[in-house]
Amino acid sequence: MLPVGEPIVPPYQITHQWTRELRRFGRRTVVAVDFRIPDDEPVHAGHYGRGHVRVSSAEAAALILEHxxxxGYxxxxPRAIAAGEIRRIRPVNQVTGWRYRPDAHGTPPCPLCVDRGEYGGAKIRRAAGVLGR
Incomplete structure (x- = not known):
């Protein structure tokens, strides 16, 4: 699996935005692994629902912060992180971030994306006509 995440940027919410979404898929406790790579390291950056571009790690941070x-970025x-690049492992707030997608609050999730047994899943699928009464 490729290392993935967001650059550590001043808004805590942006740095740890994926926490709630990861917890939806059964991850009980999520921790942050802070690592440092060179500014000129090639990475792939972009919005989770769109294409990614190959840029340097410094350009990736700028790309995200300019929006x-x-x-969702x-x-x-595209390589393993060496042990010497890891700076620290730390706990993060377990309820930070968004679920389903940014700005999803107030709109129903995709009924086909809600797993069986997920809290409120049957109600969501029934309202969309995917599940019989």
Missing amino acids: DDPR EVFV
Whole structure:
């Protein structure tokens, strides 16, 4: 698996925006692994639902921070992270971030994306006509 995440940027919410989404898929405790790679390291950056571009890690951070709404952006490092590059492993707030997608609050999730047994899943699928009454 490729290392993925967001650059550590001043808004805590942006740095740890994926926490709630990861917890939806059964991850009980999520921790952050902070690592440092060279500024000229090639990475792939972009919005999770769109294409990614190959840029340097410094350009990836700038790409994310220049947007008015940087939620949903991610960075892939196409190699393993060496032990010497890891700076620290730390706990993160377990309820930070968004579920389903940024700005999803108030709109129903995709009924086909809600797993069986997920809290409120049957109600969501029934409202969409995917599940019989």
